[in-house]
Amino acid sequence: MRLPACVFVTRAEVLRGAAAAARTALRGLEELRRANSALPWLASTGGPAAANSKGLTRGVVKLGWSWEAKYVWFWRGEAQLARYLADAMGLPGCTAEGCIVQEWVDFDFELRLFFLPARGWTPASAPLRPTHHEYTAWRNVEGEDAPGKFLKPTEAEALRWFEGDEAALASAHAQAVAASQPLIAELLTKHPEAVPMLPTLTPTLTLSLTLTLTLTLTLTLTLTLTLTQTLTLALTLT
Numbered sequence: 094m095r096l097p098a099c100v101f102v103t104r105a106e107v108l109r110g111a112a113a114a115a116r117t118a119l120r121g122l123e124e125l126r127r128a129n130s131a132l133p134w135l136a137s138t139g140g141p142a143a144a145n146s147k148g149l150t151r152g153v154v155k156l157g158w159s160w161e162a163k164y165v166w167f168w169r170g171e172a173q174l175a176r177y178l179a180d181a182m183g184l185p186g187c188t189a190e191g192c193i194v195q196e197w198v199d200f201d202f203e204l205r206l207f208f209l210p211a212r213g214w215t216p217a218s219a220p221l222r223p224t225h226h227e228y229t230a231w232r233n234v235e236g237e238d239a240p241g242k243f244l245k246p247t248e249a250e251a252l253r254w255f256e257g258d259e260a261a262l263a264s265a266h267a268q269a270v271a272a273s274q275p276l277i278a279e280l281l282t283k284h285p286e287a288v289p290m291l292p293t294l295t296p297t298l299t300l301s302l303t304l305t306l307t308l309t310l311t312l313t314l315t316l317t318l319t320l321t322q323t324l325t326l327a328l329t330l331t
Contacts, residue, residue, distance in 0.1 A: 097198050098122040098126050098129075098149075098195065098196045099196070100122055101193055101194075102191050102192055102194055107182045107192075108182065111176070111179040112171075114178055118174065118178075118194040126149065126196070141196065141198040142196065142198055143199060145197055149196060151168070151196070151197040152167075152168055152194060152195055153166065154166045154177045154178060154194055155193050155195070156181060156189050157191075157192070157193060162239070162243070164181065165239060166180065166181070166238055167237070167240075168238075173238075178194075201230065202228055203228065203229045204226060204227075204266065204269055205226060205227045206225075206269055206270065207224055207225040207227075208223055208273070215281075216281065220270070223273075227245065228247070228248070228250070228251045230245075
């Protein structure tokens with residue numbers, strides 16, 4: 094899987110010192126980028142963001158259970174990363190064990206896939222197919238430290254962003270479904286408990302998958318599993 098560099102920073106690290114936690118996080122991201130530097134897709138593109146093609150300067154901090162871009166901060170440089178780590182762990186009522194620090198990913202819009210596994214489903218039984226999908230995007234303002242206006246493009250608008258290439262958009266959907274399978278399997282090892290779902294309160298697993306798409310068919314996949322808590326992973330495909 095082609096993953097953008099991403100590390101987990103614990104609450105304890107941040108409380109001991111946000112500046113030191115930021116330095117450790119940046120070292121971890123750089124090590125991951127170096128470890129993958131020989132991969133053809135990374136060597137040819139410089140990574141999932143033009144801003145970081147010559148060195149890590151930009152990324153995001155987010156809580157694992159963040160949704161619709163809530164509790165997501167854009168950082169530029171070590172000092173800003175340290176400030177947002179402290180802000181995240183200092184939120185009133187926040188009991189998260191830590192937060193996710195990820196390198197920046199350029200994208201035009203997202204493809205969100207929603208999964209409703211049947212009772213007793215396991216990754217070994219059969220591939221899980223999405224029951225619904227949505228396209229979403231963000232109108233961000235340069236220099237802002239958080240996502241801007243939330244947009245929901247239609248299927249026709251998404252196709253226009255793909256320059257009318259129906260085969261390419263269909264391929265993006267197929268790649269997203271395929272890429273989701275190992276991520277779902279991994280998440281279920283961490284949070285296997287079912288959660289009650291309204292209106293029947295029948296224990297059901299609810300999974301949502303977000304894939305960001307660009308016209309160059311660089312795909313960034315974010316998988317969110319809603320069980321006892323939410324965990325987010327990101328995956329880049331070319």
